[in-house]
Amino acid sequence: MSKEIATRKDDYSQWYNDLVIKGGLADYSAVRGCMVIKPYGFALWENMQSALDKMFKDTDHVNAYFPLLNPKSFLSKEAAHVEGFAKECAVVTHYRLKNDPNGGGVIVDPEAKLEEELIIRPTSETIIWNTYKDWVQSYRDLPLLINQWANVVRWEMRTRLFLRTAEFLWQEGHTAHATKEEAIEEAEKMLEVYATFAEEFMALPVIKGVKTESERFAGAENTYCIEALMQDGKALQAGTSHFLGQNFAKAFDVKFLSKENKQEYVWATSWGVSTRLIGALVMAHSDDDGLVLPPKIAPLQVVIVPIFKGDDQKALVDGKAKEIMAQLKNIGVRVKYDDNENTRPGWKFAEYELKGVPVRLAIGARDIEKM
Amino acid sequence: MDGLLLDIQHDMFNKAKTYREEHITKADSWEEFEKLLDEKGGFIAAHWDGTAATEEAIKEKTKATIRCIPLKNEQEDGKCILSGNPSKQRVLFARAY
Numbered sequence: 001m002s003k004e005i006a007t008r009k010d011d012y013s014q015w016y017n018d019l020v021i022k023g024g025l026a027d028y029s030a031v032r033g034c035m036v037i038k039p040y041g042f043a044l045w046e047n048m049q050s051a052l053d054k055m056f057k058d059t060d061h062v063n064a065y066f067p068l069l070n071p072k073s074f075l076s077k078e079a080a081h082v083e084g085f086a087k088e089c090a091v092v093t094h095y096r097l098k099n100d101p102n103g104g105g106v107i108v109d110p111e112a113k114l115e116e117e118l119i120i121r122p123t124s125e126t127i128i129w130n131t132y133k134d135w136v137q138s139y140r141d142l143p144l145l146i147n148q149w150a151n152v153v154r155w156e157m158r159t160r161l162f163l164r165t166a167e168f169l170w171q172e173g174h175t176a177h178a179t180k181e182e183a184i185e186e187a188e189k190m191l192e193v194y195a196t197f198a199e200e201f202m203a204l205p206v207i208k209g210v211k212t213e214s215e216r217f218a219g220a221e222n223t224y225c226i227e228a229l230m231q232d233g234k235a236l237q238a239g240t241s242h243f244l245g246q247n248f249a250k251a252f253d254v255k256f257l258s259k260e261n262k263q264e265y266v267w268a269t270s271w272g273v274s275t276r277l278i279g280a281l282v283m284a285h286s287d288d289d290g291l292v293l294p295p296k297i298a299p300l301q302v303v304i305v306p307i308f309k310g311d312d313q314k315a316l317v318d319g320k321a322k323e324i325m326a327q328l329k330n331i332g333v334r335v336k337y338d339d340n341e342n343t344r345p346g347w348k349f350a351e352y353e354l355k356g357v358p359v360r361l362a363i364g365a366r367d368i369e370k371m
Numbered sequence: 372m373d374g375l376l377l378d379i380q381h382d383m384f385n386k387a388k389t390y391r392e393e394h395i396t397k398a399d400s401w402e403e404f405e406k407l408l409d410e411k412g413g414f415i416a417a418h419w420d421g422t423a424a425t426e427e428a429i430k431e432k433t434k435a436t437i438r439c440i441p442l443k444n445e446q447e448d449g450k451c452i453l454s455g456n457p458s459k460q461r462v463l464f465a466r467a468y
Binding site: 160163164199203204205207208209210211212213214215224225227228229230231232233234235236237279283284285292294295296301302328331333358359 | 372373375376377379380381383384387388390391394411412413414423426427436437438439440441442444462463465466467468
């Protein structure tokens with residue numbers, strides 16, 4: 001083996017960390033609780049993103065972007081919401097640094113204190129519903145079917161790569177509807193989208209259900225979820241979709257003029273999945289030899305490793321390998337030809353097994369002669 | 372190659388699904404519930420009286436939470452595994468990430 005990884009039986013938690021780090025998905029950073037998503041891990045996320053994004057657009061949603069910094073006062077407008085998130089909010093209090101007169105580098109300039117503190121979004125209901133107030137006047141403005149791809153921060157004391165980090169990437173859908181029935185239908189529809197994505201793209205079977213009242217999203221009237229099972233017998237919440245009732249519309253005074261010419265509060269949903277899904281993917285499928293990635297979202301689907309002795313064989317193998325690579329690329333397969341001569345084929349195979357490349361193809365002179 | 376990749380994809384799903392199906396177990400008593408949690412893991416389908424107090428007490432005792440009330444859940448009369456109070460359906464418990 002090129003890199004030692006723990007086994008699931010000996011130390012499941014260490015096994016998981018080894019796979020994430022040695023498999024090249026992510027690593028710890030200088031900031032406690034925050035991770036670096038490395039190119040291989042990010043390529044995996046991009047494949048998940050593009051599949052989800054297409055599913056959102058196929059169900060008539062559009063993307064938009066709202067600010068990272070939210071006024072602190074917004075958070076307290078919905079009572080349950082602030083209660084749920086206050087304890088894990090990162091707060092921006094100043095907007096400038098200055099040189100320390102005592103020579104200690106830079107310090108926060110006490111004169112640059114913000115009049116109103118800003119919080120780094122833990123989720124975006126508040127800023128979005130404050131915005132929707134301006135966007136919604138009549139039933140003709142509804143529904144609003146908007147998604148945002150963003151990062152959020154929830155200050156966590158006990159963190160774990162992908163599964164629980166202070167900052168994470170996700171998408172958050174925020175929709176506004178004229179009727180309760182339509183909003184519930186939307187929340188259920190997006191749960192279906194998540195379940196389909198998990199099962200078809202991540203090869204991850206999920207159970208669809210609703211949360212109990214105490215496990216609901218802060219500010220929701222009902223939280224739908226998909227639950228997956230990891231190989232150590234522990235469950236993992238893989239996605240949630242919330243029916244928010246009129247709670248945020250009331251908190252931000254978002255009303256519309258109905259067809260019957262009456263002023264009514266708007267009905268809402270929100271739904272999200274995050275980079276946590278990558279943790280679920282690793283824990284659900286991988287084995288003691290490395291990551292096992294489903295082909296539909298694997299950054300690399302096929303790797304070709306040449307095996308040869310001497311220049312004659314090298315030319316023969318190289319030509320054939322490139323031909324196969326071109327054919328595979330033509331049919332849309334994500335393929336890499338690893339002709340790096342500084343590493344031996346055995347090392348390469350172990351490495352690509354660790355990285356979970358679904359198909360690892362060796363091509364040697366003898367194989368070509370047999371063709 | 373397309374076919375091979377699809378086969379791998381399907382095999383992965385089926386393997387995970389088989390494992391998941393093998394790890395949804397019914398528990399009808401508190402002893403059974405605790406034993407399953409410690410020895411087998413996975414989802415445990417058990418009756419719950421519907422109160423937040425019982426839910427919290429179970430969490431305190433075992434670190435298991437109600438993961439969800441499955442959609443299209445079968446309705447079935449039973450008794451809550453902790454309180455013994457009547458229940459109309461099973462919910463899914465598990466220790467979770």
